[in-house]
Amino acid sequence: MTSHDSDIAPLPPYLRLFGPVTQARLIRLFLLYLLMLGAGMALLFLTHQDQLRILGMGLILPGGGFLAHADICTASGVGHLLAAAAGMATFAVALLVWFGTGNILAPPVAWLGMAAGAATMRHGALRAATIDMVLSGLALAFVALALAMAARFALAQRQRKIDNAWLASQSDRLSHIFDAAPDTCDAPEMSLDHLRRLRFALDRALQPLDQFNGFEKIDQFQTAATRYQLNFLAYGVALTQARYTPAFRGYMHAAQIALLDKQAQHRVWSYWKLENLWGNLQADPDPVARENIMYTGFVALQMALFSASTGRRDFSQAGRFTLAHPSGRRYAHDAGSLVRRLEHEYTTSPYYLIACEPNWVYPLCNTIGASAIMAFDAQHGERRWAGRAHDFRHNLEAEFLDGFGRYLPCKSARTGLALPAIGGAMPLAMPCFFLNVVAPDLARRQWLLLRRQLFGRDGALRRRAFWPIDTGNYGFSRASAYSATALAAAELGDSAVYAACMDALEAECPSVLKDGVIHRLRASVWAHGVELMARAGTRDGFRQVIGAPRALAGPQLDSLPYPDILVASAHAGDNGLRAVLYGEGVHAIGLIGLQAHGQYFANEIGFTADAGGKASLSMAFAGRTNLHVRARGGR
Template identity: 35%
Template structure:
C-alpha cells in the first residue's frame, strides 16, 4: 500500500509519508534532508538495541512513524523534493530484500552442511555420564577457601549493601541479580559437594543472596519492561514473562532447600517484592507455579525474559526450578510440561547446523545469530545437563571439538559475538569466555581441560590475594562468581545439585552449625548419619575457638578426636559446644559413645 501511495499520490505530503513508512527515515530522502535521514537511521539502530536490551517494543515503531510524519510536514510546508525517490527507495528495498533472501538461503545450506558433518562425528562420540564420585578432591583447598571468602564477604553484607558488586545496568547481563544467582549457586555447589553437613554462615550467606533479590533496586527493572514491553501496569515480577528473575530465583530456592532441608521460603510472605505502596508476597511454591504457568501459556513452552525475547539458557533455569519442585515437593510439573518443553527446545531452538540458538523472538520468530556463541553453548550445556543430558553432551562435544584449541602454548577459545567481552561489565577481553567454558568442562568431566584453562587464566591474569580472599580484579563480579562455581563443580556436579541433592544421612545426621566467620573456615564436613568428620582452617590466624554441632541425640555422649575434650554429652536440644585449637589444617571427628 505504501508503494502505491508513493507512486499514485498527487500530493508531496502523501508521497513523503508513504516513503517514510516503507523504511525508517526514507521520507527524508524524498524531502532532500540527508542529515535527518542519517540521524533517523542512527536513532532507529539505538531503538532496536533498546528493544533487544530491555524489551522496549514501543520505541522502534514510534520513531519510525514520527519520522515519516515529520517528512510529510516538510513536504506540506513546501520543502523541495526529489521525485526520483519514488522509484529509488522501493527499488533499493527490493534489492536489499532479494540480497538478504539469497544470503539467508546460502547460509542455511552452509549450516545444513555443517550439521551433517557434525552429525557424523557426534555419532561416534562416547556417551558421557560424569559423576561427582569421579572427583579426586574431597575437601576445599586453601585457594578454594580464599575464593569462597570472596563470595561470603559480599553475600553476608546487609541486604541493602552491594559493595564489591559490578554496577553497570539492571536490564542485561551485567545486572546485579545475575551476580546474586551465580554466587548462590557456587556456594550451594561447595556446600553439597564438600561441606554437606555444614550450615552456619554458609547457609546464611545463601539466604542473604536470595533475600537481596527482593530489594527494589534489583528487580525494579521489571516495572519498566512490563510497561513499555507488554504495555501493562501490572508489575507483578513473575506473573508474566521475566524468567530471568523467576527461573533463576526458583533454582536458588530449590538448591538451598535441597541442601539444607530448610523450607522457610515456603511460608506465607517469605519473599515480599515491594515497589512503593504495592507488594507482591511470593513463596517458593508460588515461584515454581509461576514458572509452570508461564510455560503452559507460551506457544513455544519456553517463555520470555524481556518481553518478546526467549533465551534458551534462561529457560534451563526454569525447567530446573520445576525439576527441583517435583523432587522436593512432590509436584508433577515435569509430567505436565516437560515433554512439550523438550520437543519445543529441539524443534524451535536447534539451528540447521545442530547447535542450540541462544535467543528467539516470541512475537516474530526471528533470532540474533551472533548471540549463539561459545559462551552460550557452554552455559547451556551446564544448565541443561539435569534435564536433557544427551543434548547437553552434544552442545559440549561441538564446543570441545570445534571451538577450543589446546595445541598452542596457551589454550585458545574461538570468540564469536559477545564471547569477546566480559558480559558482567561489557569490557572487551578474551578472558571473559574462560568462566563459562571452565564451568562446562568441570560439569562434563573434562578435568584436564579445566586445569589447562585454569592455569592459563592465572598466567594471563594473576588473581589478587588480600585478607584471605582471592579475586580476579580484571573480571566482573559475575565472571568471578562463575569461576567459583566451576571451581566447586565436580564432574556432573550441577546435575547432582538439581536432580539428586544430599542423601538422607546428611539431611538427618549431625550438622556443624555454630561457627564464627571468618574466624573458622570449613573445608569439609561428612557424616554417615551418626558421626561427623570435619576439616577446619583458622581464618584469622591461630586461635582457640568454639564450634557448635546440632541434630545430635539429646543427652547422648559423643567421643571427640582433634578437640580439647575427649568426650562430651549433648544437651536437651541435641547440641554440643566444642572447644578446639586451630593452628592450621585441623581434622576433628565426633562419634557416638557406646
C-alpha cells in the same frame, strides 16, 4: 561410562528454515510490513501533496522520508542524504534498545517519528528519479535477502549431514573426551586457596541486607544486573555447600538465606515496573506476576539449590519471599508459587519457553527455569516436569536451533526475529551445564560440536574462540567466558577443557589475595560466581544435586565465628561428624543434630548434648585442624 552417558542425540533433519511458531510470527510481521508498504505506496502515488508523499516514503523505509530531496550534487541534497543515514542509524539504535530493555515501543516510535519529521520539511516537489531509486533499492534488498536465505538453507542442510556423520564417528572417543570420573570421595575438602575464593561470595552475602558493597552497579536491564550477581554467587555457595560442607550450617546457610533475601529488596526488582510498562504495556510492578523467567526462574533455582544443599525448606513457607513495594503493596511469594508460575507459563507459551525481558525468549534462561522445577519435583516427590519435558525439548529443537546446529541466544516471541549465535564459546557452552539436567544427550551433542572450535591443530586452547567482553560488567576480559566454559566442562566431565580454561583464566585475569580474600583482576562479580560454581563442580554433580539431593542427618557444625574459622570440609556419617577447619587461637564452636543428652567426644574432648541435641565447646586451632565428633563408644 554407562550406556546412558554415551547417548548423543543427532541433530534433527533440517527441513525448513524456521519452526512452525517462528514461521507464523515472521509471516505476521511481514504482513504488517506489507500493510505499511501499501499505505506508503498509496500516499506516494495517489496523493499530490508533497508532505503526504514524503510521509509515504518514510513509511516504506525507516528514515526513507529524508531521501525525498537527497542528492550528491548540492549541499542541501547531501544534508538530506546524511539525515537519511542518521535516520537508519537511529532505527538500528531503537532495535538495540528493544533488545536490551524489552522496550517494544522504541522501533515503531522511531520509524513513525522519523516519517512524520521528514514530512514537515519543505524543500519542493519530489523527483521521480528519487522515487525510482528508493523503490529499486527496496526491490533489490528483497531479492538479495531471498537469495541469502536460500543459500544459507542449502549450506545448513549440507552442514547438518556433515555434523551428524562427525558426531557418529565420535562414539569411540567419548570415554577419552568425558574422562573425569564421578566424585566418589566420601569427604571432599576445599584447599585454603579455595576457601579464600569462597570468601569473595560470603563477604558480599553476609553484609546487612540493605547493603550491596562489592556488587557492581552498571544497569538493571541486562547481564550486569544485580539480580544475576546474587543468583550466581548463591549458586556457587550452594554447590560448594552440597559437595564440601553438607554437615555445616552456620555462615553457609546464613549466606544463602541472605542472598535470597537480597533478591527481595526493591532495588533488585524495581526494573520490572519499567520493563513491564514499555514491553507489555502493563503497569504491574510485581516481577513474578507475568512471564519474567529472568527473575522468577533464576530465583526459583536459587531456592531449589538452597533446599537441596541444606535440607531446609525455609522458602517453601507461604509468603516467605514477600516483595514489598515502596507504595505499601506487598506481593507474597514462596518456592511453590514461583514454580507454579513457571509451570503455568511454560504450558501457555506458544514456544513452550518463557520470555525474559518482555518479548525476548532465551533458551539458556529456560533451562535454568526447567532445572528449578525438576529440583522442586525431586524434593517434594512430585512429577510436574515429567509430563512437560517432551514438549519443552521438541520446541527447543524445532524453534531455537539454527541451521548450523547452534542454539540461538534469544528470539522475539512476538515477531520471530532472532539474534544470531554470537559471543564466542560462552553462550554455546553455558546451556550445556543446565541441559545436562534437562536433556543430557542434547548437552553432550552441543558440547561436542562446540569442542571442535576450542583447540587449534597444535592442541592449544584457541583463546580467540572466547569473547573478550565480560558478560558481567561489559569490561574487556575473558573471565566470564573462561569460567562459564570451565563450568560446563566440569559438569560434563571434560577434564581437558576444564584445565585449559582455568589455566587461561589465571593467566589473563590473575588471582589477587587481599585481606584473606582472593579475587581476580578485571573479572566481574558474575564471573567470580560462575568460577565458584565451576570449582565446586564434578562430573554430573549439578544433575545429582537437582535430581537426587543427599539426605542430611547426624551431627552438624553450626555457629562459628566468620571469618576467623573457615570450614573446608564437613561430612556426617555412621562414624559421626568429620570436618576440616582453618583458624588460629581458641574459638567456640556450635554443634546440632546430636542425641538429646547424648555423650560425645570432639576429638579427645568429652561433652554432653543438651535436651535439644545441641552443644557448644571451645577448641584450639592452629592452621588446618581436623575435627571428629563421635558418640562415646563410637569409632
